[in-house]
């Protein structure tokens with residue numbers, strides 16, 4: 638089974654997860670990236686069973702529209718029962734690193750509005766400690782060097798992602814070398830640097846459900862587990 642097969646399988650599992658819970662008025666939040674793309678392609682089968690979607694990037698909006706799925710403005714939505722998106726890293730407390738595709742800010746906004754955030758990933762994304770994947774940080778262009786100096790003071794090695802401009806017109810710094818033992822504290826600290834729009838740690842609003850694909854099937858990890866069960870798949 639290839640990694641892409643696992644992405645398809647986990648997208649299918651997410652579709653099954655929401656199938657019985659959506660209705661004609663539902664608006665679904667949609668993430669960005671190759672795993673989210675598989676979800677979008679499969680969501681087309683449920684067209685007519687929900688009202689519309691909100692997309693976390695222009696790329697996802699375009700793909701959704703390509704399937705004839707309506708995409709509406711987040712400001713026109715009162716309730717978002719689900720947000721489905723991939724991740725670059727996920728720990729067993731369901732804190733994530735996201736933004737490998739530079740969509741982190743809109744992803745964080747849509748995730749914040751959703752009642753349930755379902756993260757879909759293949760097992761290569763599961764980690765004990767976040768930070769091996771460089772943390773993407775969206776930055777206002779004029780603040781680039783200032784923010785880089787501040788991130789160095791936090792112990793990281795920021796690298797400018799050249800040639801990338803986000804959907805919001807900003808740049809991305811990828812911060813290498815951080816061993817993130819307290820994801821919430823690091824998320825807050827990075828976000829307090831002036832010029833940072835947001836960073837790719839999703840710990841203050843982590844996932845509610847992690848669907849993790851392996852060659853033997855898709856496992857579910859949920860935050861409703863008791864602390865002693867946390868980290869155990871069922």
Ligand SMILES: O=C[C@H](O)[C@H](O)[C@H](O)COP(=O)(O)O
Pocket residue numbers: 668669670671672673722723724725734735736737738739740741744
């Ligand atoms: O900005 C991109 C997003 O955070 C993606 O969800 C993340 O990079 C995972 O992407 P993929 O499913 O392609 O591995």
